[in-house]
Amino acid sequence: MLRQVTAIRYVTPLREGGSLPGVVEADDLGTYVAKFRGAGQGPKALVAEVICGELARRLELRVPPLVVLDIDPVIGRAEPDQEVQELLRNSGGANLGMDFLPGALGFDPVAHPVDPELASRVLWFDAYVENVDRSWRNPNLLVWHRELWLIDHGASLYFHHNWPRAEAAVHRAYRGAEDHVLAPYADGLAEADADLAPRVTPDLLTEVLALVPDEWLTAADFETADEARAAYRNHLSARVANTADWLPQGGAA
Template sequence: MPADALSLRTVDVTRYVTPLREGGSLPALVEADDDFLYVVKFRGAGQGPKALIAELIVGELARTLRLRVPELVFIQLNEAFGRTEPDEEIQDLLRASTGLNLALHYLARASTFDPLVTTVEARLASQVVWLDAFTLNVDRTARNTNMLLWHKELWLIDHGAALYVHHTAPDWAEQQRRPFPQIKDHVLLPQASELADVDADARALLTPDVIQAIVALVPDEWLLEPDRTPTEQREAYVRFLTSRLAASETFVQEANTARHALV
């Protein structure tokens, strides 16, 4: 898909099905007005809209790299859902999340990836490790793989913990060369023996125009930094990603060093 054609559908919640309490931010399974089921990430959860921003940006970067990610959609939540929910914790979350949220298409009957049961081939493992090193994703460990097996294929989910530097200082976007020692804990690192080849392919796919188009998907109402316009905040994400990509040999070398220490 051309960069200028990137878009997400928008749907409305019609039925709150059940909370997914295994998620720290209390996501939920809902039905939307297109009759599909979605896993919703709420803007009113603990990490706020920045978790949704990371989910959106990293999910679409993964899709551009030809990795499997459930369809992402914008999902509108009406304030009425907060009034009718009997659980007070969920009620508070729904009230704080009225408006535009983010959701992933629900993969029915998918199973959680278990590294002791399923072997991932080297190239796919390298692609996932590269993505997570690039985006500083701390949440793809053996304890919490954030991957599913669906129809015998590997799918990536839950990228809200990525780009964690945007929760830090106002100048977070200048930390493009930040070390990422957490890569040593990546569940697929032992199989990721093709990082150099994957790096070359990824740099070709993630052009400046593509990165700009992905970041442009972020809605204004999620960009809440004081004293900075939404345009300025998007520019910070673009600057961080393009500069980190330009120096990708740094995080590739870091991942390879960590891998060699393991194998």
């Protein structure tokens, strides 16, 4: 499983998007951006964060380290914002923590030109996991120590919000390509496809899925975590076997 830490202080909310993440300090002396299970998107957003984040890491894309963040709602008692207090009350137990990158800058395509090979690999990855939340309006990319870091994958894996129709989504074309912030740089999609697709094996997916806490996987749709992991693995294996169906036009090798 992911490393587990305990939140000891709620520092401040990050008022970006609808999930109201917050910065917290933990008992390992680390500082994390917390994604809460009690937020509107629920545990499925945390499942997507782990699957996509850890898969991206294994494909050599940079993602801040993830942890399972145990939260006692009592840490929110001194928080003056009633919305935050309610969120913490509804998020007791295992939540997701993403390592806070101090001094990181939000990605600006003018100030931070991206190598075409890296841009192509990120676009391939986002197309695979159906991440429509990497637009120029909201890149969900950080620049830290002059390197590009991927964050916020909770809106990915759209298929898991409707499992009865998930099989049809295996072949669904990626709908975020035209709006993708790195699309202007990504001129090597065929090369990215040839390199990355063979690396996404059932064994790799099994390794990644093992990192997702059981309680998030059984919060909806599935009676057992093993049943849930098998469903995710089958879907993602079928999708990567048919990259020509969903990769942006001209991208498949």
